[in-house]
Amino acid sequence: xxxxxxxxMRIVFLLTALMSVLCVLFVCFFLFTNGLPAIAKIGxxxxxxxxxxxxxxxxxxxxxxxxxxxxxTCGAIILGVPIGILTAVFIAFFCPTRxxxxxxFVTSLMAGIPSIIYGFFGLTVLVPLINDVFGVRGxxxxxxxxxxxxxxxxxxxxxxxxxxxxxxxxYFEGAIALGAxxxxxxxxxxxxxxxxxxxxxxxxxxxxxIGETMAVVMVAGNQxxxxxxxxxxVRTMTTNIVLEMGYAADLxxxxxxxxxxxxxxxxxxxxxxxxxxxxxxxxx
Amino acid sequence: MQIDHLEITALxxxxxxxKSTLLKTINRMNDLIDGFHIKGKVxxxxxxxxxxxxxxxxxxxVGMVFQKPNPFPMSIYDNIVFGPKTHxxxxxxxxxxxxxKSLKRAALFDRxxxxxxxxxxxxxxxxxxxxxxxxxxxxxxxxxxxxxxxxALDPIATEKIEETVLELKKRYTIIIVTHxxxxxxxxxDKTAFFLLGKLTEFAPTEQIFNQPVDKATRAYIKGKFx
Amino acid sequence: MNKIAKTVIAVVAVFALSxxxxxSAGSNSAxxxxxxxxxxxxxxxxxxxxxxxxLLDADGNGLTVASAEVTSSTAVMLTSVxxxxxxxxxxxxxxxxxxxxxxxxxxTAATRxxxxxxxxxxxxxxxxxxxxxxxxIAKEFVDYILSPAGRAVIDENGYIAxxxxxxxxxxxxxxxxxxxxxxxxxxxxxxxESYESANKNVKVEIQQSNSSTGISNTIDGTCKIGMSSxxxxxxxxSKGVIETKIATDGIAVIVNNENAVTDLTKEQVRAIFAGxxxxxxxxx
Numbered sequence: 001x002x003x004x005x006x007x008x009m010r011i012v013f014l015l016t017a018l019m020s021v022l023c024v025l026f027v028c029f030f031l032f033t034n035g036l037p038a039i040a041k042i043g044x045x046x047x048x049x050x051x052x053x054x055x056x057x058x059x060x061x062x063x064x065x066x067x068x069x070x071x072x073t074c075g076a077i078i079l080g081v082p083i084g085i086l087t088a089v090f091i092a093f094f095c096p097t098r099x100x101x102x103x104x105f106v107t108s109l110m111a112g113i114p115s116i117i118y119g120f121f122g123l124t125v126l127v128p129l130i131n132d133v134f135g136v137r138g139x140x141x142x143x144x145x146x147x148x149x150x151x152x153x154x155x156x157x158x159x160x161x162x163x164x165x166x167x168x169x170x171y172f173e174g175a176i177a178l179g180a181x182x183x184x185x186x187x188x189x190x191x192x193x194x195x196x197x198x199x200x201x202x203x204x205x206x207x208x209x210i211g212e213t214m215a216v217v218m219v220a221g222n223q224x225x226x227x228x229x230x231x232x233x234v235r236t237m238t239t240n241i242v243l244e245m246g247y248a249a250d251l252x253x254x255x256x257x258x259x260x261x262x263x264x265x266x267x268x269x270x271x272x273x274x275x276x277x278x279x280x281x282x283x284x
Numbered sequence: 285m286q287i288d289h290l291e292i293t294a295l296x297x298x299x300x301x302x303k304s305t306l307l308k309t310i311n312r313m314n315d316l317i318d319g320f321h322i323k324g325k326v327x328x329x330x331x332x333x334x335x336x337x338x339x340x341x342x343x344x345x346v347g348m349v350f351q352k353p354n355p356f357p358m359s360i361y362d363n364i365v366f367g368p369k370t371h372x373x374x375x376x377x378x379x380x381x382x383x384x385k386s387l388k389r390a391a392l393f394d395r396x397x398x399x400x401x402x403x404x405x406x407x408x409x410x411x412x413x414x415x416x417x418x419x420x421x422x423x424x425x426x427x428x429x430x431x432x433x434x435x436a437l438d439p440i441a442t443e444k445i446e447e448t449v450l451e452l453k454k455r456y457t458i459i460i461v462t463h464x465x466x467x468x469x470x471x472x473d474k475t476a477f478f479l480l481g482k483l484t485e486f487a488p489t490e491q492i493f494n495q496p497v498d499k500a501t502r503a504y505i506k507g508k509f510x
Numbered sequence: 511m512n513k514i515a516k517t518v519i520a521v522v523a524v525f526a527l528s529x530x531x532x533x534s535a536g537s538n539s540a541x542x543x544x545x546x547x548x549x550x551x552x553x554x555x556x557x558x559x560x561x562x563x564x565l566l567d568a569d570g571n572g573l574t575v576a577s578a579e580v581t582s583s584t585a586v587m588l589t590s591v592x593x594x595x596x597x598x599x600x601x602x603x604x605x606x607x608x609x610x611x612x613x614x615x616x617x618t619a620a621t622r623x624x625x626x627x628x629x630x631x632x633x634x635x636x637x638x639x640x641x642x643x644x645x646x647i648a649k650e651f652v653d654y655i656l657s658p659a660g661r662a663v664i665d666e667n668g669y670i671a672x673x674x675x676x677x678x679x680x681x682x683x684x685x686x687x688x689x690x691x692x693x694x695x696x697x698x699x700x701x702x703e704s705y706e707s708a709n710k711n712v713k714v715e716i717q718q719s720n721s722s723t724g725i726s727n728t729i730d731g732t733c734k735i736g737m738s739s740x741x742x743x744x745x746x747x748s749k750g751v752i753e754t755k756i757a758t759d760g761i762a763v764i765v766n767n768e769n770a771v772t773d774l775t776k777e778q779v780r781a782i783f784a785g786x787x788x789x790x791x792x793x794x
Contacts, residue, residue, distance in 0.1 A: 055551070056571045097318075123586065128593045137545045138594065139579055170354035174416070177313060177350075178367040178423060179343035188366070193357045222550075222580035233579055243582055246723030247552035 028264070035261035038254030047258065053224040053235075055244070055252040062259055064226045068141075068234035069210055069263070071227065072220065075145025076152055076209040081202055083149070084156030085191075088198075091157070092164040093186050111154035119218035122147040127219055136231040139221035144234065147215055152205035159204065163197020164190060196278060203274040207267060213238040237263050285476060285486055287427075292449065292458045294468035294489065297478035298509065303461045306478070307429050310459065311346040312339050328427070344371055347420035351432040353412035355404035355419070360396050363404045363415060367423035382422050389455075390418035391448045410441025414448060421456065428452065430460040434467065446471050465505065469493050477501045543789050544782055546578040547590050547599035554691045554721025554739035555584075558634035559600050559761055561740075563780045575785025583692040583718070588764075595766045596790065598782060602693035602739065603760030604668040612762035614773035625760035626670045632761045636669065636694050637753040639736035639746075641728050644754070647682040647712060648734045654678065654705050655756050663704050667697045669757040680709035689717040690724015690737030693759065698737055725751055 039047050042060045050061015091103055126146060127138030134142075167190050175185035191198070213236075221233020222243060235243075237259050245256050287293050295303040308314045309326055312333065326333050333342050344367075355363050364386055365379045373379060383400065387393035392414040396407070404415055413433060420428060430449070434442040449458060450471055462468050468475050469489060476486040477498070485498045496502045503509060549556040551572075559565070560572045567573055581587045584605050591597040592609045603620055606612055612620040615632055624630035638644075644652045654660050656673025664671040688698060695718040702714040717733070724736030729749050742753050763779055765771060771793060774782075781787040 054571070057569070120589075123589050124593060127590075131594060135542075137543075137579070137596070139590070168354075170350060170352060171356055173313065173316070174350065174354045174356065174419075175366065176316065177311060177343060177348040178370060178419070179340045180366070180370045181340055184370060189356050217582055218586055222582075223577050225576050233577070235580075243550040243580065244552065246719045247726045249726065 031257060031261050031264055034254055035258035038251065038258040039261070041251065042255060042258075047255070048262070051226060053240070055248070055255070058251070060251070060255040062237065062240070062255075062262065064224050065235050065237045065240045065259065066262065067226055068220070069236040069238070069266070071141050071234060072144040072148055072216065072236060073206060073209045075141060075230070076148035077202070077206060078149075079145060080149035080152045080156060080205060080209075084153050084201070084205070085160050085198060087153070088157045088160035088164055089186055089191065092161050093182065093190075107154050107157050110150075111158070115151070115212060115214040118147060118151055119215035122215060122219040130231075134231065137221075137233075139219050140231045140233045141220070141227055142230050143219040144216050144236075145230075147219055148209045148212055151212060151215060152208050155208060156201045156205045159201030160194070160198045163194040163201070166197065167193045199274065199277060203270060206270055210263070210266060210270075211238060213242050217242055285483060287457060287459060288474070289457055290453060290455075291473040292453050292460060292471055294472035294475045295459065295461045295478060296463075296465060296468050296475060296504075297484075298504070299463070301478045302481040303478050304431055307348075307431055307459060307461050310427070310429055311343050311348050313348065315339065340370075344423050345425050346427040346429060347423060347425035348429045348431065349413070349416050349420050349433050352436050353409060353416050355407070355412050355415050357403070357405055359401045360404045360407075360415060361400040364419050364422045367419060371423060386418040386422040387415075389421055389448075389452065390414045391444065391451070392418055408441070410437050410444060413437060413441070413445060417445075417448065417452075421452070426457060428456045428458045430458065432461050432463060435463060442467075465493075477504065479504070542596045544787065544793075545594050545597040546575060546783055546785070547587060547597050548574045548578040548580055548783070549587065549600075550580050550582050550720065552720040552722030554634075555600065555602060555693050555761060557721070557740040562632050562634065562761065563776060563783065565780055565783055574783050577785065578783070583720075585692070591764050591766055595768050598763065598765050600761050600763050602696075603762045605693060605696060606668070606762050606764075609767070610764040611767050611769065611772070612764055613771065613779075615763060615779065616775050617773060620760055620762045622668050622670065622760070625758065630760055632763070633758050634739060634761060635672075635741065635755045636691075636697070636757040636759050637738045637742075637755045638688075639690075639725050639728050639738050639742070639751050639753045640734070641731070641750055641752075643752055644735070647684050647686050650678070650680060650682040650709075651686055651705060651712075651714065651735070652754055652756075654680065654708070655701055656754070659704060659708065660701055660756075663700050664697055664757045667700055669697055669759050671757050672755045680705075682709065683711035684713075686712060686714045686735065687717070687733045688714060688735045688737060689719060689727050689733040691721040691739040692718045693721075693739040694737035697757070 047060055047062060048066070049063050050059065051063050052059045052061050053064065091100065095103060122143060126143050129138070130136070130143055131138035171189050171193055172185050175189040176182070180188070216236055217239040220236065220239060222235045222239055223233040224235045224240070227234045241256050241259055244252070248256055295306065297303055305314065309322060314320045322334060328337070328342070328345065331337065356366065361383055364383045368379060368382050373382070384393060387396065392411060395411060404412065407415060434445050437445065446467065449460070452458060460472065472489045474487065475489045475492040477484045477492060479500050485492060485496060485501045492501065493505060496505055556572065560574065565573045579590065581590050581599070584601050587599050587601055588605070588607065588610060591599045603612070603622065603625060614620065615630065618624050618630045620630055620632070625633050638652055638655070640648060653675055656675040657677050659677065661671035661673050695716060698716055702716060706712060706714060721738040721740050724733065725738060725742070725746050727733040728736040728751060729746070738753060739759065742751060763774070769790070771790070774793065778787070778793060782793070787793060
């Protein structure tokens, strides 16, 4: 009887695992079967390298949007990763126990705030602030980068914090016993030992930043042109899709799906890079 | 309790009676524990270590090796130079010299001299512990605290470590906590017996093991408890 | 812990304080470079605006300057103009609020009275669109909107009602989906409330996006009734879409309340949105 039950359960688990895989496969299938023909029709070079996006005149170059996604994601990483890692270090090692749970609560709260609220915050606080401080129109790469940096902080903080706390305490104590200060022990022994987990948090942060749409569409300006300065407005691949998908038809719609394909490939590349880095480390 | 220069003092006694805790007061590792406080004095060369010392400078003079070998997840070379770099040594040739000297004194140099830049965690348990000893002596301490250094190792590795410790006695004052009475008998000059958090008897090793004064000491030596 | 914690707290405090001080427009005087704000491609308001201000090329494509910021709805447009002293944009006259200022065009103030009398010429139709003639509950709702009850709601809310039907009997039951223009949505919400209280057996659901999306949804059947704030295109008519005009709405050209400019000519507005005039100094 027990044997039958075990086999049944094994099948149940297998099916649920398969379902998740199937979902991903369906999304891939939909993307590629609708997007690749569009890229072929438009011409890969004209699509990926074209700098004019004017659907009404049949011009479908998404290069400005690719750059837009890259710029705001890089900006988010440059701003968000150092702050995130340092905050994680603070929570794990330097936070007084009395306020530690409050800080952790606030961090997880940040993770639950809907994107549109972040967008609204960006539009009403961040954009005028940039306008004030720098005297330029507030919407653009800077606003989007700062907003995205704030949005990926909870991811980076919580995963890095876990990675730091998982490092065996004996390393920390060994460093202290050699006469190193607490700061030195944390930054030169514990943090390097948590490298893999911290890297994982960064990859997840990149994934979130490059896929974010609703918050970015409110603060990025959304001009489909190649930006020239960090204050220029920009359109990302995701905001391009959300602005036009509702009413796009025929080739226009397929071009937007093809943009999704490009996005998908980016995420794939980032995850592959991460796997390579991890396996290199394991070999060492 | 007076620890003499260039001698090996063993702290023995049943589990949980405070030997390791006492050891950790000598390099102030207990400061890491919330709510720790101390009554009485611990003096190094006549100065109270809880008052007249910068704690990092204290730990430079009083080194520690832990029960479970804990080399950092770095190369052998980086493990050893971590201490000297912390205390200001920068020149590469100086660091190279320190690495060679420390590894030789820990009887590990010949084993690893061709793989100094390989990961320390690839070494065997006994080798890792000797690396920790080398790492501790790299900062040139005066006192070495060994907290049950061989309890996690096999007999052959244990023997090698004991040989090394006997050699180290020529240069460092050593205090060793051990569960292994035979080990205390083998290598220490003086032995302190602890029971339930109190120092029960402290005398030259010869005397503790052959003519113990205290009843409890006698019972522990004979293996009646512990 | 102390050094790092104190630095973190200090930095956070600086940001919090500077953010607090700047909820509103900012202290630049309005003689800086003009921030042109436009709507997304599917917006009926954008299409109507470009047509009325002669911002179309020979093929009927919009000539709004490429560096104009793109906002995706009436609400975001309002907030964007409200928070930038140098901004200029446009919204449905019925959505006007005193958080922004409506410019007089060619000497005529943008008010409902002027739009009704024909003195203010920047007007466009509000229409409901259906695939084929409306039937069933959709027909009853449309007739209700055109009846005196519907017309009263429309007039009260700042638009000019078009219907001429008389009162009708309400007998329909069921659900109705309405989607499209974010300019029409506010008055549609009011019409829905009025209709639902007159006929307790119906439920109307409204989703806002933009005119083109609403029309495309009626074509593919996602929605029964589309809301549109522009004329139907030929391509949409050829697919069988029928429009029923329900109101006339003005388009207000809006600027920030602290902008000294109060009126412009049609040509001036055109030049600004075409990117030919770039600074407020070069305007009246």
